Amino acid sequence: MAMHLKVVGGGPAGLYLAYLMKRSHPDYAVRVIEQNPPDATYGFGVVLSGRALNVLSEDGEAGAIERLSARMERWNEQHIVHRGELVAIDGTGYAAVERLVMLHQLQSLCRETGVELDFNQRLERFDDSDCDVLVAADGANSALRDAYPLAFDRRVVDRLNYFAWYGVETAYAAHTLTFLQREGGTYCAHHYRYTPSKSTFVAEVDAHTWLASGMSTMTDDERKSLMEHVFADTLRGKPLISNRSFWRRWRLVTNGRWHYRNIVLIGDAQRSSHPSIGSGTRLAMEDAIALWRAFEAAGSDIASAFRRYERERRPVRDKLNRAAEKSIAWYEDMATKMALAPCEFAYDYLLRTGVMTRERLAKESPEFMRRLALAEPLS
Numbered sequence: 001m002a003m004h005l006k007v008v009g010g011g012p013a014g015l016y017l018a019y020l021m022k023r024s025h026p027d028y029a030v031r032v033i034e035q036n037p038p039d040a041t042y043g044f045g046v047v048l049s050g051r052a053l054n055v056l057s058e059d060g061e062a063g064a065i066e067r068l069s070a071r072m073e074r075w076n077e078q079h080i081v082h083r084g085e086l087v088a089i090d091g092t093g094y095a096a097v098e099r100l101v102m103l104h105q106l107q108s109l110c111r112e113t114g115v116e117l118d119f120n121q122r123l124e125r126f127d128d129s130d131c132d133v134l135v136a137a138d139g140a141n142s143a144l145r146d147a148y149p150l151a152f153d154r155r156v157v158d159r160l161n162y163f164a165w166y167g168v169e170t171a172y173a174a175h176t177l178t179f180l181q182r183e184g185g186t187y188c189a190h191h192y193r194y195t196p197s198k199s200t201f202v203a204e205v206d207a208h209t210w211l212a213s214g215m216s217t218m219t220d221d222e223r224k225s226l227m228e229h230v231f232a233d234t235l236r237g238k239p240l241i242s243n244r245s246f247w248r249r250w251r252l253v254t255n256g257r258w259h260y261r262n263i264v265l266i267g268d269a270q271r272s273s274h275p276s277i278g279s280g281t282r283l284a285m286e287d288a289i290a291l292w293r294a295f296e297a298a299g300s301d302i303a304s305a306f307r308r309y310e311r312e313r314r315p316v317r318d319k320l321n322r323a324a325e326k327s328i329a330w331y332e333d334m335a336t337k338m339a340l341a342p343c344e345f346a347y348d349y350l351l352r353t354g355v356m357t358r359e360r361l362a363k364e365s366p367e368f369m370r371r372l373a374l375a376e377p378l379s
């Protein structure tokens with residue numbers, strides 16, 4: 001049976017799923033509906049770990065990843081800056097690409113395979129009767145998911161820390177985390193280059209700092225000025241660039257059920273995450289691969305494909321969610337870690353989710369472990 005798929009949302013999840021489905025089934029009608037024009041974006045650059053690139057190449061479609069690879073910035077270590085001292089964690093490969101470049105590549109792949117792309121169209125009413133499958137790929141604030149909160153068993157938790165995404169016209173050598181204490185406040189920045197001259201800069205503060213620094217009553221422009229002041233050295237004197245860079249708390253959304261009738265959730269609509277645990281972009285694309293593979297196995301039996309998708313993908317997502325919660329808790333508690341010496345601090349950070357162990361670090365990051373042993377022998 002030739003199916004009709006309607007995908008709400010032309011982000012990485014929706015576009016990649018549409019492309020994979022149409023490539024496998026040229027007779028299917030696959031349509032993506034996106035509220036923005038094709039070149040509107042936010043988020044500056046997206047990061048993909050070396051492992052993520054391998055997974056996407058092996059499980060998805062190697063050609064698509066190769067196209068992206070040509071425009072990527074790469075590095076082989078992570079930097080943690082604490083008390084102004086840089087600690088390098090060797091053996092952690094990452095790559096980053098401009099989000100708009102990634103979306104353009106995915107849009108091209110969709111066009112080349114015959115996916116219908118409808119831009120500048122915001123769906124307000126969700127009709128699942130004019131298609132066989134309605135895919136909710138409409139992001140973290142998914143209106144399609146929120147139309148059925150009970151059916152999806154949606155759970156929303158607002159965490160304590162506040163953050164905003166910015167860009168900056170400077171290039172950092174590696175994926176870097178900078179931690180600072182200023183006037184009683186604790187500040188963190190996740191920053192990485194995504195072109196030879198531009199970087200993403202995510203600023204985060206804990207709940208105490210939000211109140212004590214006065215950020216809670218500032219405008220977003222004032223908060224940006226404060227970040228430029230606090231991170232002046234890290235920013236190398238450059239201003240932060242805003243693009244929908246408003247401050248908010250981390251909102252974790254999970255869903256007890258991922259499908260209802262002929263509607264299925266993927267990407268940020270299915271759950272939101274924290275950048276410290278892996279890029280939302282990579283997870284969104286892996287969801288698309290998992291749903292596509294479920295359809296490859298189940299054919300046009302939609303209910304069976306949905307069940308298979310959830311059965312295969314949920315254990316991976318649940319494991320990541322548990323790690324994300326531990327990671328978020330570490331950031332909420334970061335003020336208590338600031339007394340640690342730089343290497344010890346980095347070690348505590350790396351072990352925060354329980355996924356990384358001392359043994360794994362010894363194998364994967366031997367230079368860092370040698371430095372740690374010299375700096376502060378572990379008992």
Ligand SMILES: Cc1cc2nc3c(=O)[nH]c(=O)nc-3n(C[C@H](O)[C@H](O)[C@H](O)COP(=O)(O)OP(=O)(O)OC[C@H]3O[C@@H](n4cnc5c(N)ncnc54)[C@H](O)[C@@H]3O)c2cc1C
Binds near residue numbers: 012014043244266
């Ligand atoms: C401000 C911001 C900046 C970010 N920056 C980064 C970053 O630098 N690096 C990184 O790895 N991750 C970043 N993320 C996270 C990352 O963007 C997401 O995890 C990832 O994009 C999820 O992909 P998605 O396709 O599920 O959702 P999205 O990328 O959010 O795509 C959803 C799409 O649906 C469209 N849409 C929503 N509702 C409707 C509707 N009713 N009708 C039609 N279209 C609709 C939206 O316009 C959007 O294009 C950022 C997130 C935000 C909110």
